[in-house]
Amino acid sequence: MNGVNRSSVDIESLVRFLQPGNVLLLSGAGISTESG
Secondary structure (H helix, E strand, O other): OOOOOHHHHHHHHHHHHOOHHHHHHHHHHHHHHHHO
């Protein structure tokens, strides 16, 4: 748990920290970045 899938851990931490409503924004941003 040190540098392994750092991005995944960051996203999970944010999702857990943020509220369910904010998760939607995070998901949308991720999809937008992936598409772009």
